[in-house]
Amino acid sequence: MTRIGIAGIAIESSTFSPHRTTVDDFTVTRGDDLLARYAFLDEDVEWVPLLHAVSMPGGAVTEETYTALSEEIYARLREAGPLDGLFFDIHGAMSVLGRVDVEADLIEGIRAIIGPDVLVSASMDLHGNVSRRLARALDLITCYRKAPHTDNWDTRERAARNLVKRLRHGGKPLKAWVQVPVLLPGEKTSTRIEPAKSIYALVDEVEALPGVLDAAIWVGYAWADEPRCQAAIVVTGDDREVITAQAERLARAYWNARHDFAFVAPTGTLHECVAKAVASPSRPFFISDSGDNPTAGGAGDTSWSLNELLKMSVDGIYAAIFDPVATAAAVRAGIGNKVEVEVGGRIDAGPCGPVPLTAIVEAVDSDDPVAGTAVVLAVGGLRVIVTERRKAYHLEADFTRLGLSPRTADLVVVKIGYLEPELYEMAADWLLALTPGGVDQDLLRLGHRGIERPMFPFDPDMPDPDLIPVSTW
Known part of the structure; x- marks a missing residue:
């Protein structure tokens, strides 16, 4: 055989x-x-x-x-x-x-x-x-x-x-x-x-x-x-x-076709995307926090976007930020109680260090097969999901098991690039926010040094390459 x-x-x-x-x-x-x-x-x-x-x-x-x-x-x-x-x-x-x-x-x-x-x-x-x-x-x-x-x-x-x-x-x-x-x-x-x-x-x-x-x-x-x-x-x-x-x-x-490739959704800064979402009648409105997308390699704890959302007093859901220390503190505080924590920015502190939160612990799930423990921290109208382990939020069930309803939320901000199929079908509208992080969509500001050059789009005016295949070995 x-x-x-x-x-x-x-x-x-x-x-x-x-x-x-x-x-x-x-x-x-x-x-x-x-x-x-x-x-x-x-x-x-x-x-x-x-x-x-x-x-x-x-x-x-x-x-x-x-x-x-x-x-x-x-x-x-x-x-x-x-x-x-x-x-x-x-x-x-x-x-x-x-x-x-x-x-x-x-x-x-x-x-x-x-x-x-x-x-x-x-x-x-x-x-x-x-x-x-x-x-x-x-x-x-x-x-x-x-x-x-x-x-x-x-x-x-x-x-x-x-x-x-x-x-x-x-x-x-x-x-x-x-x-x-x-x-x-x-x-x-x-x-x-x-x-x-x-x-x-x-x-x-x-x-x-x-x-x-x-x-x-x-x-x-x-x-x-x-x-x-x-x-x-x-x-x-x-x-x-x-x-x-x-x-x-x-x-x-x-x-x-190299010049024809474009982002899969309209893009903007986080502030521009939030402003458009707030002004839009479409609900639910999704925004991709693309610079720290864990399914592309982001650390999952970049806190810059969360910090900016808190400054804007946004109502909605933020999914999610990886911080085992803050997660454990929320569990100790218990559901319905106030907790004061610093969240994120412990691994990828480049754009923003840990963000201080005074929040109410709204939900605890100690049995998430990926996140380990996940908690929901309520800060005003914003519900922030914090996890013990890195997790991507791609499915409606990821939210509902924490008592959150993305379908009825005004705004859902997710650490993701293009929306995965379930979220894509759910979204009444969505935007791709060009945020900082380890998988920044703006490749030119990342500082590639090891790739072969010339390379598009780093060298936009490069001559046509020799595209004759190697036919066998």
Whole structure:
């Protein structure tokens, strides 16, 4: 029976965030639990669970954490015996302190154990990065085709299905790879709107061509400062001329549209967005506090926006700010009681340090599976969610379990970029606030120094690049 291993380490890491990701931030899955993660596994294959680790986006991973996780994968590979294939489930934008291109490091370490002939198929986020080293070490590689990522499990299934298919018929495919010197945030490349909507529609067209197995476009990850951070194209298949031509076609489509990418929603400063929200009859009105979006790698405790909202005496919901000290103080005070705390600005103190609050504890949830403990602090008409652990607020249930109703709120300010599907459907209107933090949407003020130059939009008048793909290795 065909034997396929399963392994991966998945996280999106902002090198501009002072947060550090440790092993405690990862959910690590092994054995039968790892097999149960994938409902689509082919029953006629012996799947060998090695280790998978996944974390909510954050700051760079510590070397100790990466070493512990990668060395366990290597040890389990050595114990697993011969494999025919490996399903490599990663994000593609992990950064580790002291390293660059760490996913290439990881797969090269795996190759040193399994050898060059075992087929490896990778599933990735479209906000990952594909260096030449990474593309060379993989046999099959694919990524999401939608942002927001409503097709993340479809992509994993495609990666596994293609791997099984090629193990049974066809073996190693050819690959055409090319990078496109464009680096944009996800909020400018959402497939909900043009030009990304049409560009990603081309992927399905290319995949359907004779001689093509898969096609993929990576936007890249804008908040890491490494040479690999840029858009990339990979087309795999058996017809070298076709895959090379189609990879160039996709690359040129992306490059030619570089000036057309725009934010997925109207933008403004926080003060401008609040003023428009207050004046609007649309309810509920959502504002994205985008500079500290934890699902893009923000620390989650940047307090600048909260401080400004308090100055403006805004009524509504603020979700959320990560502060275990303030959370514990609220729990001690108890529901209905006054508490005086300083909130946020303990990790990412750059824009604003801890913000003093005198508040009434309105709710306590000690059993949140992500946040650990979450509390609601009432300051005038503003309800501030404070959490023991970093958490993204993407679902209505995240609010209602704390007794909050986002549907009836005048204003909901969320640490997020583009609204995730449930909030997007709920919002009567929304704006993207260009706020400071480790995932600042204004890339030019972050200070990238490690990316390859010239690069759009850092060098807006750069000449057209050579977009001729490397066709095989």
